[in-house]
Amino acid sequence: MKRLECLDGLRGVLAVYVMISHMAPFAPMPAWIARPLSHGGAAVDVFFVLSGLVIIGSLARFDYRARPFLIARVARIYPVFLVVFAFALLVHALPSALPGMTWLPPESLAYRMWASGWPASWPVDVVAHLTMTHGLFPDGVLPHIWVSLLGASWSLSTEWQFYVLALVLGGWLARGGEVPRRLAWCFAAIGVVGLAWALFMPPDWRFSRAFLGNKGHYFALGVASVLVVRGQAKAIADYAVVLGVTLAVCWMQGGAAKLIVPLVWTLCLAAQLRPEGVLLPLAAILRSAPLQGLGAISYGIYLVNEPVQRLLGTILVPLVDGNVALFSALWLPLAVLLPTLAAIGLYLWVEVPGQRLVRVRVATETPHRHKDMFMS
Secondary structure (H helix, E strand, O other): OOOOHHHHHHHHHHHHHHHHHHHHHHOOOOHHHHHHHOOHHHHHHHHHHHHHHHHHHHHHHOOOOHHHHHHHHHHHHHHHHHHHHHHHHHHHOOOOOHHHOOOOOOOOOHHHHOOOOOOOOHHHHHHHHHOOOOOOOEOOOOOOHHHOOOHHHHHHHHHHHHHHHHHHHHHHHHHHOOHHHHHHHHHHHHHHHHHHHHHHOOHHHOEOOOOHHHOHHHHHHHHHHHHHHHOOOOHHHHHHHHHHHHHHHHHHHHHHHHHHHHHHHHHHHHHHHOOOHHHHHHHHHHOOHHHHHHHHOHHHHHHHHHHHHHHHHHHHHHHHOOOHHHHHHHHHHHHHHHHHHHHHHHHHHHHHHHHHHHHHHHHHHOOOOOOOOOOO
16 A cells, blocks of 8 residues: 555644643633644544554555564554553642642533553553553543543554454454444444443443443544545445445434534545545645654654653743733743654654664565555
8 A cells, every 4th residue: 555645634734733732621611712622532433443553554565464563553552652652650649730730620621631650450451552451441441541541542443353353353254355444334333332232231240431342433433444445346345335324323322513523634644545626725725844743753742742741840830820811821832842843753763763673673574565564
């Protein structure tokens, strides 16, 4: 699969948006500014669609063989995650800055974003994060484990659930051909079942949004996008049907606001494949050098922004001594700049060396299929 520059740029936009949405609740803002910055979860959902597209291509390049595929995934995810997770634990041990932010109302989203204190089950939480299983626990078993130590890592658990299930199902379906088409239907069905579970099961048996069943339709849309990118027969019709299912599940999950994810994705996919007419400006923006650069460091931005911002808040609150104007003047630029710089460092000193090492190892096993395995 060739490099999809527009979708690389989209990755950069999404990561920056998540970072800004994590920054916004801590500084007073007019509602007309704060409201559009309160949909970080939707940006992560677009990441899931993108992952559905990229991972199916990766699985095909590895002939659905578990060993090289999982080596590549571990090398892509874990080096940066382990560094950021260790940093997040250190920051988590510091006193919370929230009591000093007297300008925040009690109902502020900020109180839900920065958990206070260690969870009572913290050893289990640590193990679950390290094994990427923290999205598999119902709320009644271990409440809030999915965001207890490193909030952004909840999506990594969802991703790993997708990786493993796509690997198993893809290997099985490969015997009959047309793997992406059939996988798209499998994950669309998972999304429908997840919706039914969330609607009808008792609260204690419901899962967080980190559970694959609550996001299966997004992955299905990404998998269906593989058909369109490859230009397969009846690809548009297949995509339209999966898009319809995804829109229906999104509507049932949260009304019209939830429809933005599949619609934004479809628009950006069209800009990648047909960059002409009204889509030409969008394609040019997504292909621009700044967004391509942000796309390259997007994983680091997404993962590290919360602990860096939390540490920044711990430093700034006693410094400003209740002066909300001074806090905002320092917080707004630094809460964006510092995570971005940290992400650049992670990319250069952790992510790129890790990818080089695994390229060499995987190339010895699949010498003709290792190129471009790190699109995601």
